Amino acid sequence: MKKTPIILSCMPLLLLVFCSSPSQKSVSVKQSLAGLTVEGFVVQPSVLTQTISVSGTLKPFEETVLMPEVAGRVVLINLPEGKFVEKGTLLVRLFNDDLQAGLKKAQAQLQLAELTERRQGELLKKNGASQSDYDQALLQVNSINADIEALAAQIRKTEVRAPFDGTIGLRNISVGAEVIPGTALATIRSQQHLKLDFSVPEQYSNQIKPGMKIAFSVQGGDTEYNATVMATEEGIDIMTRNLKVRAVVSNKDVKLKPGAFANVELQLGENRNALMVPTQAIIPQERNKQLIVARNGKASFITVQTGIRQAASVQVVNGIAPGDTVVTTGILFLKPGANLKFSKVSR
Numbered sequence: 083m084k085k086t087p088i089i090l091s092c093m094p095l096l097l098l099v100f101c102s103s104p105s106q107k108s109v110s111v112k113q114s115l116a117g118l119t120v121e122g123f124v125v126q127p128s129v130l131t132q133t134i135s136v137s138g139t140l141k142p143f144e145e146t147v148l149m150p151e152v153a154g155r156v157v158l159i160n161l162p163e164g165k166f167v168e169k170g171t172l173l174v175r176l177f178n179d180d181l182q183a184g185l186k187k188a189q190a191q192l193q194l195a196e197l198t199e200r201r202q203g204e205l206l207k208k209n210g211a212s213q214s215d216y217d218q219a220l221l222q223v224n225s226i227n228a229d230i231e232a233l234a235a236q237i238r239k240t241e242v243r244a245p246f247d248g249t250i251g252l253r254n255i256s257v258g259a260e261v262i263p264g265t266a267l268a269t270i271r272s273q274q275h276l277k278l279d280f281s282v283p284e285q286y287s288n289q290i291k292p293g294m295k296i297a298f299s300v301q302g303g304d305t306e307y308n309a310t311v312m313a314t315e316e317g318i319d320i321m322t323r324n325l326k327v328r329a330v331v332s333n334k335d336v337k338l339k340p341g342a343f344a345n346v347e348l349q350l351g352e353n354r355n356a357l358m359v360p361t362q363a364i365i366p367q368e369r370n371k372q373l374i375v376a377r378n379g380k381a382s383f384i385t386v387q388t389g390i391r392q393a394a395s396v397q398v399v400n401g402i403a404p405g406d407t408v409v410t411t412g413i414l415f416l417k418p419g420a421n422l423k424f425s426k427v428s429r
Contacts, residue, residue, distance in 0.1 A: 118420060120412040122376060122427045123360055127404055130356030130397060131349055132390055138280030138298065138344040140331070144246050144272035145340070150176060151239040153262040161253040161268050167244045174242040174255075174267055181240070185233040192226040199223050248272040249336075276331040276338055278309050280346045281324035289350045290314055290327055298346045300338065307331065307338065357402060358395040363410045364388065374409040374416055375402060381409065381420045 154176030161173055199219040205211035251269035255261065278298065282290060294311040308331075315326035331338065365372040365383075375382050386401030402408070407427060409416065416422075 118412055118415055119423045119425050120416070121410050122407045122422075122424045123363065123410050124427060124429045125357050125359060125398075125402055125404055125406045125408060126429060127355040128358050130353045130358065130390060132351045132353065134282070134286060134348050134350065136280050136282055136346050136348065138278050138346045140300070140338055140340055140342045140344055141277040141279060142248075142271040142273060142340040143275040143277055143330070144248060145269065146245060147269050148173060148242055148267040149264055150174070150242055150261050150267065151263055152176065152236075154178070154240060154260070156255055156257055156259045156261060159253065159255065159257055161250050163250055163252055163268075166247070166249050167270070169244050169246050171244040172241055173244060173250075176240040176261070178237050178240040181233055181237045185230065185237065188226055188230045188233060192223065192230065195219070195222045195226050242267060244270060246270070246272055247274070271340060273333055273336050273340065276333045276340060277312075278329040278331050278344060278346070279326065280329075280344070281319070281322065281326050282348065284318050284323045284325065286348070286350055287314075287318060287325040290325065290348075296329055296346055296348055298344045300342045300344055305337075353397075356389075357398045357404065358392075359398055359402075359408050360410050361391070361394055361396050363408045363413070364396060365413060373398070373402060374413055376407040376409065376422050376424075379422055381416045381418060381422055383418050 156174060157177050158172075158175040160171070167173070199216070199222070202211050202216040202219040206213065206216045248270040249272075251271065253268040254266055255268075261267070278296075290311060292311050292313060296309050296311065297306050298309060299306055309329035312328050312330045314328070318325055359373065363373055364386075365374070367385075370385050371388055373384050373386050375384050384401050387399040389397035389399045391397070407424070409422065
């Protein structure tokens, strides 16, 4: 008998709850039928230049560390640091006075041997000497010539000359220093032309050809430089799945420095019928991407495949057609089949 008042007291609350629910649902349905105000974008064919950006490194076209071939004492240094030298310029000479003296002695002996050979030849014509005597004199001439060539080769080993036209770096020795084979004297670099090494993803490897023009910039400047592809590795790196590419850069004014980081821009083609949509219109899914397209005034969720991405837009490869209106705002609040009202439609 005591439980009855409690039940009767709860009845007003239950009636209030059940009575209010249908009205709230009615309001929600009306809002859904009225539609959500959004903005749209009309898809039109446009010109798309396929450009990728990769990093690269500038390298000297030619570079080598100057080293002596033999051990000895440095007696002459001609290493103008930071200056250009021509191929064949004498840069360093080691002590070779003993070899020079031996060369002069051999040259004097050669003069006497040649005189003897000529005399023996004249006597042989007059039967005043035997063929054996003449052959002995000729052998002496040839033997001394060989000794002179050997001494000249040893003297050349005491001299370090520029192997190509280039700029000398910082020297590491002074006059009087004792050096051995392998001692680094200085570095010479050819800077009139530079190499630009970079790598491109495997998917673009077939589009890189020798003679292709590329543009690049270096850190610390806004200047754009040009280069020409010289060669490729002709094989994909199995670790990075990239193709190594080498381009040549003209550097006549020597503004570019070897070792600098380069940002390379590659233009790999042009598509005049590309369908581009604003980046914010793309809805990323776990395995694909979607767009909301207006079809008969209602929201239609379309699965698409994207291509090249730019700063504010992205290419759609398939799934839409020219003239489609794509929703660009309010995409988080839309459901399939929802009514659409456009406050602004751009092209």
